[in-house]
Amino acid sequence: MSHLIIFLIFTLLLALAAKVAYSIIWVPWVIAHHYNKQGTRGPSYHLIKGNTHEIRHMYTEVQSKPMTLCHDIDPRVSPFYHRWCPIYGKTILYWHGSKPRLALSDPDIIKEALLKTGVWFKRMEPNPFMKMFFGDGILMARGEKWAAHRVIANQAFKMESVKVIIL
Template sequence: MGPMENWEPLSKARHTRPCLPSDLREHSREIQRISAEALLKKIPLEHDVLHRLAPFYYRWSIMYGKTFLYWFGWKPRLTISDPDMIKEVLTKSDGKTFEKIQLNPLAKLLFGDGLIQLTGKKWAIHRRITNQAFNMERVKAIKGVYIPGFRFLPTKMNKERWRLDKETRESIRMLIETNKKAREDSRNLLGLFLSSYKNEDGEEERLGIEEIIDECKTFYFAGKETTANLLTWAVLLLALHQEWQSRAHEEVVSMIINETLRLYPLGPIMSRQTCKKVKLGNLNIPANTQLYFPLAAVHHDTEIWGEDANEFNPSRFMEPRRHLASFCPFDKDYEAVLWTRITCAEG
């Protein structure tokens, strides 16, 4: 009896169709093969791009339905695109029922242990500090600035990664020292990180230098690079749909940004992991099961958005969302507000 037959939900969650592998490596190889094939295909201009953004989901959902189970190595992954289930998971991502999946080591090297990766008390502390730095007035003020094993081997690519990481950390450390000496504006992001804060017991505490460096990396890579990608697509869409250019003023910028994020989400897949045995909808899911939400599929679902789901139509955001989880371009509501402020300012 293979590992799939032993997985408890197979006997209880009958609405979930498993994608059965002959061995635990098969699905990983199949995902790599499907993704490689997808990269060779051209992206059409009508925005029907699910086969490119989430190619393995696109193919397997046709075979197994919108909710299915597959294996990534020895870990079971349950793929869910039902907005009600997604909403339930995101509202209970407190580290007790559901939690974030740890970044892979290469991604962690890029972001460090910043806001995107943190949970619980540390996340709340970093959120409180960053929220002060990124109120809308402060964000507007920066507009003028913008015109398992392989990683340890001393390969040419890894040496370059290590060099860049060292150089980045040293540069940030120099900025920290400069800011410490100047202290001209302690209310900017770096100044707030350096300032002390009161913990729950009313005691004064400070973030460590390494914590500050990781947060600086997070806000640069997550705030700058993802924004550049988003704005590239937004400009292309406006070029293709010139009737919207004359309406691209302050009242409709957020609609254009949201519609761009719907068609081309910054992260086509969001993930969580169960902390304990849980019941989600009609599924009984054991602890330590990875949950994958194909946001690109939800954002392009005609049952949710109508027959024009693959068309660029910012006016769909003039009215309140029909479902809280049907449009989810960011990991949390707070992060959505934070990155939207940065994006609108840079745009």
């Protein structure tokens, strides 16, 4: 009877180890390989922590320096993107733990993401600095609030409502 209990415990531990290895090793590798084939690159994935430590270090480094008086706030708001964009391109795959994130700057992809939010794209929670910078508008809204903002924004960009003033 004790051998059966030991065998069951061993089997459960083995199944748990396989599940953990699958989720933190295999799945991120497959995702990175998939995006790499499409030409989307980014910093390498680190087991369990992803790129979180690097990103946190970049924020700490930027916060320790005084802010300059200019309109170039990209290095302050998203230092990881500012540093990685010249290396990996405008679309960057990075990792929060074992979860992939895409940083986008291509206007066409951003437009598609804003149009299809909730269908294909799931937005991550913004950090407090981004929330302060962008406010509580369409870029940060979700669900019904996003839909309401989207209806209002759509009206502003229809050609019938755009007035042309000729001087």
